[in-house]
Amino acid sequence: MKPPLVDVRELAIAFPAGNAVDGIDLHIEQGEAVGLVGESGCGKTLTALSLLGLVPEPGRVRAQRLRVAGCDLLAATERDLHQVRGGQVAMVFQDPVAALNPVIPVGHQVAEVLQLHGGMDRHSARREAIATLGRVGLSDPERQSRAYPSELSGGMCQRVVIAQALAGTPQLLVADEPTTALDVTIQKQILDLLAELRAETQLATLMISHDLNLVASHTERVLVMDQGLVVESAASEKLFTSPCHPYTSGLLDCLPSRHRPGERLTEIPAAPRRPQQRPSGCRFRERCPHAKERCTSEEPVLRELGKGHWGACHFPLDRESSS
Amino acid sequence: MSSRALLAAVDLTRRFDRQGVEALRGVTLRVGEGETVGIVGESGCGKSTLAKVITGLVPPSTGHVEFRGVPLLRMDRPQRREFRRQVQLVFQNPGASLNPRHRVADLVGEGLRIHRRVGERALAAEVDRLLREVSLPGEVRDAYPHELSGGERQRVAIARALAVEPQLLICDEAVSSLDLSVQAQILNLLWDLKEQRRLSYVFISHDLSVIRHLSDRVLVMYLGKVVEAGPAARVFENPGHPYTRALLSSIPEVAGSAFSRRIELLGEVSSSSLSDSGCGFAARCPVREDRCHTDPPPRQSPAEGHDFDCIHSSS
Numbered sequence: 254m255k256p257p258l259v260d261v262r263e264l265a266i267a268f269p270a271g272n273a274v275d276g277i278d279l280h281i282e283q284g285e286a287v288g289l290v291g292e293s294g295c296g297k298t299l300t301a302l303s304l305l306g307l308v309p310e311p312g313r314v315r316a317q318r319l320r321v322a323g324c325d326l327l328a329a330t331e332r333d334l335h336q337v338r339g340g341q342v343a344m345v346f347q348d349p350v351a352a353l354n355p356v357i358p359v360g361h362q363v364a365e366v367l368q369l370h371g372g373m374d375r376h377s378a379r380r381e382a383i384a385t386l387g388r389v390g391l392s393d394p395e396r397q398s399r400a401y402p403s404e405l406s407g408g409m410c411q412r413v414v415i416a417q418a419l420a421g422t423p424q425l426l427v428a429d430e431p432t433t434a435l436d437v438t439i440q441k442q443i444l445d446l447l448a449e450l451r452a453e454t455q456l457a458t459l460m461i462s463h464d465l466n467l468v469a470s471h472t473e474r475v476l477v478m479d480q481g482l483v484v485e486s487a488a489s490e491k492l493f494t495s496p497c498h499p500y501t502s503g504l505l506d507c508l509p510s511r512h513r514p515g516e517r518l519t520e521i522p523a524a525p526r527r528p529q530q531r532p533s534g535c536r537f538r539e540r541c542p543h544a545k546e547r548c549t550s551e552e553p554v555l556r557e558l559g560k561g562h563w564g565a566c567h568f569p570l571d572r573e574s575s576s
Numbered sequence: 577m578s579s580r581a582l583l584a585a586v587d588l589t590r591r592f593d594r595q596g597v598e599a600l601r602g603v604t605l606r607v608g609e610g611e612t613v614g615i616v617g618e619s620g621c622g623k624s625t626l627a628k629v630i631t632g633l634v635p636p637s638t639g640h641v642e643f644r645g646v647p648l649l650r651m652d653r654p655q656r657r658e659f660r661r662q663v664q665l666v667f668q669n670p671g672a673s674l675n676p677r678h679r680v681a682d683l684v685g686e687g688l689r690i691h692r693r694v695g696e697r698a699l700a701a702e703v704d705r706l707l708r709e710v711s712l713p714g715e716v717r718d719a720y721p722h723e724l725s726g727g728e729r730q731r732v733a734i735a736r737a738l739a740v741e742p743q744l745l746i747c748d749e750a751v752s753s754l755d756l757s758v759q760a761q762i763l764n765l766l767w768d769l770k771e772q773r774r775l776s777y778v779f780i781s782h783d784l785s786v787i788r789h790l791s792d793r794v795l796v797m798y799l800g801k802v803v804e805a806g807p808a809a810r811v812f813e814n815p816g817h818p819y820t821r822a823l824l825s826s827i828p829e830v831a832g833s834a835f836s837r838r839i840e841l842l843g844e845v846s847s848s849s850l851s852d853s854g855c856g857f858a859a860r861c862p863v864r865e866d867r868c869h870t871d872p873p874p875r876q877s878p879a880e881g882h883d884f885d886c887i888h889s890s891s
Contacts, residue, residue: 292755406844406845407619408844437618437823437827438618438822438826440826503757504757507756507757508756509786509789510785510788510827512789514808515767520761521757524758
C-alpha cells in the first residue's frame, strides 16, 4: 500500500509555557480534503505550520513520525525544507493582503515561484504566471498581473495567493482560515475555486478554520482539536449530524443558525485553559456538561467508536439523541 | 413594531470627495425603543459609515439624523452631550478600541467620570457592579487589555458602553472576531442586557445567522443603498431582492438548508459599475435584464413594512 501523503504520529510542539500541541496523529491521503477545527489557541495553526517546518521559535517539534510527500521533516535540512515549502506543500493564509509583497506586482510574485520551483526562465515564468492567474479566475490576467496588491480587492488578492500556491504544483495545499477575511459572497467563490482545483489536480487539502459549517461542507473528513489534542475525528457529515464528543456538540450548538431567532444560545461555559493550567484527566471536563468523576482522574484517549469515527471521551454522546 | 422612534435617519448621503466614493446614497433608518435593527452587507456597502453618521462622528453630506425627535444639527451643547451619553458604540476589535495603557477599572470608569460625575468611592463600586453585569470576575479591574482574552476584552468594551446608561447601543461587527463559543456567550449577554435594560440596538454584521438571531428588523445594504428592509422573520423567509437571496444562499451549511440551490454572484462589489440611473446591483445580479442598467428599480412592498427595490417580483 502507498504511504499516505501526510503521515504524522504523536506530534508534540513544546513551548516554554507548555505543549501547544500535545501528541496528535494526522493522515492525509492523496487528493483528500481534511478539515482541522478548533478555537483560538487549540494548536491547529501550529500543527499546519509543522508540516512546512515553520514552527516559530522557541517552539520545539517532537514526533514519532513527521513525513510529508515522502520527505522526513524530522531529519530534513534547511535545503530540503526549501524544496518542500512552496514545492510539495503550499500554504494559503488568512489575510491575503499581508501574505503578498506590497511593492511587487502580483504577476512577478507568482512568476518567482515558477522560477524557483519550476526551474523556468524569466520569460516563460511570466507567461505561465499569467496563465495561472487566469486559472484562478482573475479577469484579464495579462493586465492584472501588473497590478500591485493594493490595487486589487481582498478576494482578488486571495486568488493571487492561490495562484502562487499552485505555481509550485504542490501535492498538499494547507489553507489556514482562507476565507475568514473575505465577504460571504466572495468566500463562496474562493471555496468553490479550491474545490474545482482539487477535482482537477488531485490536490490534497488541509483546511483550517474555526467555522465548523464551512469546514464540514468543504472537506471529507474533519478533526476537532481542543487544547492541543484531537478530541474527535470523523467523516464531515457524520461529525456534523452525530458528534460523539461534548466539545464538538457544544461548538455546533452555539451556532445561531441552529437556534430559533431570539432563542437563548447554548453556551460552552468559560474558555479553554492555557497550557500550564490544564486540569487533570480530561482537559475539557471543566467546560463539559456531562463530566463525571472518572473524567477528573483519567485522561480519555482517542478510540474508534464507530467505523472511521474516533473520539476521546469516557462518555461519548448517544448517536441517536445527539442530533 | 414599537411605537416611538428613538433614532430616525432620513435620506442620508455621504460622499468622501477625495476618494471619490459615495458611501451612503439615500439611506433611511428608524430605530424604535427596545427595538433591534440589524444591518447586513459586504465590505464597502457603507454599513460602518452609516454607524458613524448616526452617532454623529461623521456628518452626513445631505439628509439628517434625529434622536428622540431632535435633529442632531440643532442640538445645543447640553443636548449634544446627552446624545453622546445615550448612544454608545461597541466595535469589532476590542484590542484596538481599548486604550492599551489603561487598566480595566479606568476604561470602564472613564465614561462615569465624564458623564455622571460620580465620586471616587462610588465609582469603584459602580465599576465592580458593571463588571459583574457583564460576567467578569472582579480581579480583572486591575488588568490591562493585553492580559485579557478576546472575549473578556469585548466584555470590557460592553461594560464601558453600559457605564453611562445608554438607550441605544451600536454594535459594529461586535462578535465577528470572537471564537464560536465566546460569540455565543457575548450574544447571550447582549440579549440579556436588552431585556434587563430595555436597550435598543443597531447591530451591524456580515454574518446573517447572527443578524437573524438578534434582530427585529433587518436592512440589507449594497453599495450605499438599502436594497431590502423589513421584519427579520419576513426578510429571511421571503427575501425579495436577488442580493438578499444570494447572501442567504452563501451561508455554508451541510444538512438540510432551506436554500439548497446556491445562487452564484458574478464578480465582486465595485463602485465603478455604478450608474446614476440603473440598479447598483445589476452588474452582479444573476437575474438582470437590459433595462436594469438604465431604469431605476421600483420599490416593491410585498407586506407591511417589508420593502425591496427590484424590477422583478419576489416569487
